[in-house]
Amino acid sequence: MLKNKWFLFLFNLLLSLILYLIIADEYNLLHYINILFYIGFIYALIFMIQYTMKGGFFDGITFGFRRFHHNLFNRDDYLxxxxxxxxxxxxxxxxxxxxxxxxxxxxxxxxxxxLIIYYFILH
Incomplete structure (x- = not known):
């Protein structure tokens, strides 16, 4: 598992570099920071969704919809x-x-x- 984490981290950095080389109009650190933000934002969004699911927020809603669906179609399924x-x-x-x-x-x-390098050293 430890190798998978670092491999995926390096893959994400490589993916952001490839996207930077393909998408950026001009090559500077700010454009790379923007692309890295988009990839990091996707991971943070997935983390927040999983955290909400893990906490059980959607459990009651899901159970209620399942019960409603079962009662609405009134199947003779007694199991x-x-x-x-x-x-x-x-x-x-x-x-x-x-x-x-x-x-x-x-x-x-x-x-x-x-961002620290960009704003305090280069800018």
């Missing part, structure tokens, strides 16, 4: 399989959750470091 389906908080895998946390925090730290 009530809808109660045994996993809730969204049970679907969050801890290994993926920790990987996303590591990626979002590390990309944000690199972003802050580059």
């Amino acid at each position: 009530e399989e809808w109660r045994e389906k996993p809730l969204p908080s049970e679907k969050v895998q801890p290994s993926v959750y920790h990987l996303i946390i590591f990626q979002s925090v590390s990309l944000i730290l690199v972003l802050v470091l580059l």
Whole structure:
């Protein structure tokens, strides 16, 4: 798992560099910082969604919709399989959750470091 985290981190940095070389009109540090922000923002957004799911926010809503769907279509299913389906908080895998946390925090730290370099040293 430790190797996967660092490999994915290096892959994200390489991806941001490739996108920088393809998209940027002129090559300066500010454009690279912007592209790195977009990639880090995607990871931070995925982390926040998983954190909300892990906390059980959507469990009650999901259970209510399943119960409503079951009552609305009034099936003669007495097993009530809808109660045994996993809730969204049970679907969050801890290994993926920790990987996303590591990626979002590390990309944000690199972003802050580059911003410090840009504003205090180069600008």
